[in-house]
Amino acid sequence: MTRSGGRDLAIWRPWPPAILAILAGILAFLVGTTVETFIIQAVHGDRARLEWISDVVVSIGIVALTYLWLHLRASRMRLLALEREQVAVDEQLRLSAEIQRSSLPAIPAATPGFRWAARMIPAGRISGDLYDFYQPSAGVALVIQGDVSGKGIPAALLLSAVKTLFRTSVQDATDPAAIARRISTALFAEHAGLPYVTAIVARFETAPRRLTYVNAGHPPAYLHRRCETRTLPSGGPPLGLLAEATYTIEEAALEPGDVGAFVTDGVTEAFETGPRSVDEVLREALEQARAGRPLAAICDQVLQAASEGGGPAAVPGWQDDRTVVVFAVDGGP
Numbered sequence: 001m002t003r004s005g006g007r008d009l010a011i012w013r014p015w016p017p018a019i020l021a022i023l024a025g026i027l028a029f030l031v032g033t034t035v036e037t038f039i040i041q042a043v044h045g046d047r048a049r050l051e052w053i054s055d056v057v058v059s060i061g062i063v064a065l066t067y068l069w070l071h072l073r074a075s076r077m078r079l080l081a082l083e084r085e086q087v088a089v090d091e092q093l094r095l096s097a098e099i100q101r102s103s104l105p106a107i108p109a110a111t112p113g114f115r116w117a118a119r120m121i122p123a124g125r126i127s128g129d130l131y132d133f134y135q136p137s138a139g140v141a142l143v144i145q146g147d148v149s150g151k152g153i154p155a156a157l158l159l160s161a162v163k164t165l166f167r168t169s170v171q172d173a174t175d176p177a178a179i180a181r182r183i184s185t186a187l188f189a190e191h192a193g194l195p196y197v198t199a200i201v202a203r204f205e206t207a208p209r210r211l212t213y214v215n216a217g218h219p220p221a222y223l224h225r226r227c228e229t230r231t232l233p234s235g236g237p238p239l240g241l242l243a244e245a246t247y248t249i250e251e252a253a254l255e256p257g258d259v260g261a262f263v264t265d266g267v268t269e270a271f272e273t274g275p276r277s278v279d280e281v282l283r284e285a286l287e288q289a290r291a292g293r294p295l296a297a298i299c300d301q302v303l304q305a306a307s308e309g310g311g312p313a314a315v316p317g318w319q320d321d322r323t324v325v326v327f328a329v330d331g332g333p
Contacts, residue, residue: 105132111141113206113330117295120323121266121303128155129264129323132163134170139206142170142179145262145325146199146239147218154195162187162197162239176201176214177247180239184216184247187240196241200262209254209329214247219268223252223260224286229279232260258329259289259298266320267302273310281305289328299324 107116111133118131128148135141144166148155162183169182180201187197200221202213213221215235223230236247261282271278281302289298302324311318 108133108135108141111135111204112139113209114141114204115295115328115330116326117299118323118325119296119299119303121307121321123266123319123321124151126152126156127321127323128152128159129266129321130159130163131262131323131325132166134167136170136174140174141204142174142176143202143204143262143325143327144179144199145218145264145323146197147264147266147321147323148197149195149238151321158187158191158195158197161190162199166201174203175249176203176212177249180214180216180236180247181245184237184239184242184245188243188245191240193241193243197239198265199239200235202262204254204327209256211252211254211260212249213252214249216245216247217241219263219265221260221262222282222286223258224283224290225255225258226290227287229283229286231279254329256329256331257290259286259295260327261286261298261302262325263302264321264323266322267306267324269312269318269320270306270309270322272312274308276305276309286326289326295326295328298326 107118108114116133120127120129120131122129128151129146130148131143131145133141133143144162146159146162148158148162165183165186166179169179173179173182180199183197183199183201196217198217198219200213200215200218202211202221204211211223211232213232213235215221215233217236217238220231220233223232232250232252234248234250237245239245263278263282268278271281285298285301285305288301289295303322306322311320
């Protein structure tokens with residue numbers, strides 16, 4: 001059986017170019033003489049006087065072969081040019097992805113009264129999600145989590161602008177509504193409503209312990225206390241969508257042991273057709289966080305569950321960026 005298979009493979013090996021050229025020449029000769037004989041018989045002419053027919057057939061064949069060869073060569077040149085362009089684009093995307101990863105903020109190592117963890121999984125090479133932390137003073141931390149409409153390089157460019165606007169805004173204001181309004185106004189002035197950014201802008205304080213936040217068209221945050229998990233919706237339109245957007249702040253008192261999570265729609269939509277709901281998954285994860293499981297492991301747990309979800313039913317092959325930010329309230333400042 002093995003030898004027979006070997007012989008079959010040997011038969012189907014590509015023939016050398018020289019043999020193919022000889023066979024093509026023989027075929028051209030046979031076709032030429034056959035066509036010539038057919039025409040002579042059809043017109044009942046003298047073979048000696050109609051020998052030019054084979055010359056015409058051969059000439060046509062040479063012209064056709066020359067054209068095909070030149071066309072093939074031009075096609076190969078265009079293909080090589082496209083391959084070079086694709087290599088350049090891939091390299092640019094790779095560098096952009098590296099720059100974006102390197103620009104992710106470090107998770108605050110020591111914010112009095114709070115612990116943090118964050119994870120991001122892009123749908124492609126470049127993500128349209130962001131998160132950032134800023135600590136203007138002891139006992140106060142400002143956090144933003146956002147999701148740019150669209151994907152790819154345009155989303156990544158807007159992402160960088162949002163991060164810069166956040167860092168600029170928090171230098172003068174710590175009110176989440178004021179920060180959201182400044183970012184939204186600047187984005188609309190530049191892009192006229194498209195693209196836009198859904199976001200949560202939050203301020204964490206330790207004296208007293210509380211969370212003040214604005215939800216700008218973003219999936220609701222989750223807060224788990226003892227055996228109860230509740231959502232934190234409300235706020236206003238996405239950042240940059242309207243010319244004069246207004247935002248309403250919401251407050252939630254915090255207690256030692258509270259844990260919570262911010263997620264992007266890449267997480268919430270992943271569970272739309274799965275066996276479990278996003279509420280169920282996050283409640284279970286936050287209960288484990290409250291029981292002492294590391295917050296980084298909680299982020300990984302949520303993202304793993306989201307990767308197993310089916311996504312929106314009406315969007316075959318759906319993929320989206322997924323980001324989770326988890327916080328925990330410590331026992332003392």
